[in-house]
Amino acid sequence: MTASVAMHLSDGVLDAPTSLLFGAIAAVWLTLAAARGRIDIDDRTAPLAGLLAAFLFAMQLLNFPVLPGVSGHLYGGALAAILLGPWVGSLCLSVVVVIQALLFADGGLTALGANVTNMALLGTAAGFVVALAARGVARRSRAGLLSVAFLAGLVSTVAASAGFVVEYAIGGQADVSLGGLAGVVIGVHAVIGIGEGVITALAVGAIARVRPDLIYLVRTSEARQPAAVAS
């Protein structure tokens, strides 16, 4: 869940060189992701990526309060990783982050590089690594799949927030104690991540029941064979 400053960074939190640096990092990663995870408009990756993006985008309109004056919404890094795999998952999340910035002013335009790095890259990758490591559990039973989805949601949220700590250390505009900052940011996101984990698990559970073939994580190696699916 994204509820705090660490997720949709605004303009002015980082200095200009740092903003550009992370813009470059994001661009390089996305180029790599685009090469590895092809968006083939003829198979199901394109509609699934588009729909997940739309869903995350729409969920943002259904903000719910987390703290007074602060509301949160589903972030979706782990969900994207589990449904689409790490590469297309990154691409999908980056579209969400960019369009949110352009249409909602959610996250600064100059902070786009940093925000894409945190949410589309770090969060998605961390969620996928967790899910991949526990893939055996996920395939064995429904409870296994749900627990793995929960954990991936939690870890991806924390990972994305950790990205912010690093960025702030490099180009933050105020001289705050980094240890304290890291403690607060990561601590808060461990709590927020529980919400993210629960929603991720519920969503994956609902999808697994009806369309297990949509879940990248449990698809067998012949990913294009829709009938051969573990459920």
Next chain:
Amino acid sequence: MSASLDVRGLEYHYPDGTTALAGIDLRVEPGERVAVLGPNGAGKTTLVLHLNGVLTGTGRIEVAGMPLSPGTLREIRRRVGVVFQDPDDQLFMPTVADDVAFGPANFGVTEPELAERVQAALDAVGMAGHADRSPMHLSEGQRRRVALATVLASDPELLVLDEPSANLEPVARRELADVLLSLDRTLLMVTHDLPYALQLCPRAVLIDNGVVVADGPTRDLLADADLLAAHRIELPWGFVPHP
């Protein structure tokens, strides 16, 4: 000359395991008009979705002598125009005119021809007066007519219609028949409307459980009461086939 459409041993299973096509064989010659009949759930729509490669089962599909494969997909989609059973699946642009222009524009038609095509297609279905409205804000029958126009505008060689007359007012239904008869195109029409099939299509195929169970002149097929009854087909109340 090669067949307009040639389907061999086509099989398809939906992701949930349902077998929808269990080996379809169908050959349609250029200029033929063929009705596709069959009970609910027979696999008619699933077959239609294969003809331009939006679903891909196993088996072999050739359009105008060209085997359907990733390389020929675009060309085949240009030649095959499909009107879906549910217009909500078909319409997705902000205005009716944009939606009708979408297909031809993608296939490289440019202004001023594009505007002419859009106008002609909307005239053919009687929806020219609604060009600037949102397809979302039309009645069901109006949406179906726009869906037809989107495909007419692309002027495909093989026209595939899935239940084109459903939800059409009687006059629009007859006008559509006139339009289809005036087009000199190969036509494949899925329908439960047997009089309409008989009026428009000299030939019919009957599909059930994912296979073709009968294929022949529409009049003969509709005269075979045993065959029809075995596949939940019957002539409607009050209908008297003309001699």
Next chain:
Amino acid sequence: MSASLDVRGLEYHYPDGTTALAGIDLRVEPGERVAVLGPNGAGKTTLVLHLNGVLTGTGRIEVAGMPLSPGTLREIRRRVGVVFQDPDDQLFMPTVADDVAFGPANFGVTEPELAERVQAALDAVGMAGHADRSPMHLSEGQRRRVALATVLASDPELLVLDEPSANLEPVARRELADVLLSLDRTLLMVTHDLPYALQLCPRAVLIDNGVVVADGPTRDLLADADLLAAHRIELPWGFVPHP
């Protein structure tokens, strides 16, 4: 005894400004079966959506003597069963059986009667074999049949059907006619299928441009060629009304 349905001066404009209903008056007595005819875009569906308060225009609607108002909405929805033109508007539960059970369960029917009702409704439309499938994964005609079952299971006093025969296989279409004739309920049926209207409904109303333009015995209405032609209605090819 009060009318089963009484609509007075009903007007409705869609948010985009389109006038869909321009003052509808319609009175239906208990037990009557009335066909609602009219061209595409006449306002038939908009009228249907008012009968259970999904849309709210200006004017007056009474069901079994009860004026439609926020306070009576729930009771009226229990009495009026609407089958929508598009089954996707009707079905939303994970399985067919759940979906059929949803209405009666909301209106207080409990087990074991609930299970019996679900079974009976699914049998009536021939979908009992699909009870545990997801409604999203059915063919168009199968979905329409389930949509009918969801309303039959609630056993409403007034049954309102919007194009019930569209996309139905011929036998299911006839079986539905049998079911409807066997129910002793007030019936309002929107349809473009004139033979079906004649077969099922002794009375018909013709709607165009949001007003009722004719109301009378179906046979007389369908015999008035000038009236029909003025409203884009005509008898289909090959249809001969029985004497």
Next chain:
Amino acid sequence: MSGGHATVLHRPGDSPVHLLPPQVKLLAAFAAVLGVVATPREAFWAFGIDLLVVLAVWSVAGVPLGWFARRAVIETPFVLLAVVLPFVSGGPRMDVLGLAVSADGLLAGWNILAKGTLGVLIALTLAATTQPRDLVLGLQRLRAPGWFITIATLMLRYVDVIAGELRRMRIARISRGDDPRFLWQLGAAARGAGTLFLRSYERGERVHRAMLARGWAGHMPAGSAAPVGALRWVAGGSPALVIATVWAVAAWPG
């Protein structure tokens, strides 16, 4: 289906700002925000001029002030951060209204407040005067990668699909006696969201098929993108140019 097309923050109009080609607006917005961010935080006057530039654009666009104010609340978390920073930052302390705060932290808080606010206001200006699908078209003309355009196009398309499915599910429920007030509660909310996702996906899949069937190749036909004349680039870019000049003056050593 389409119609509304995810209007979200868009405020229809036909002002010169609305009519500017989207690619011009996109580049101008990015340049303007970059200019703001690069401006040294001690140059207080510079941010005042930047704000005047934004206000000038609004008056040309004919979008009232209050409209932006209400939508700028998205920034609230950053205001909190800006308020907290002076207290938690290190470095020399100074006295403000009897509280000892970090001078550096105070400046940092101001920096976030000023730049963050201007950034939000500039982005809101872009969103208010540009249709979502024009934004994607603008990105396409600016040579954004193909995958981005494909996903973004489908995404905007599918927001309507999701809204449509949500509406259908609601009608289906209330017609059969459900009370919508209980719909979004606890478990029902979660289950509803799962069902909504699947329904939307499957309809989205069918819409996607229809798009493919009519030759869609991953992006909308960009249309006859008439080349944008130099004059319009200059006109559209002028606010960004002013902001860049302000930055140059403020950052000038000495």
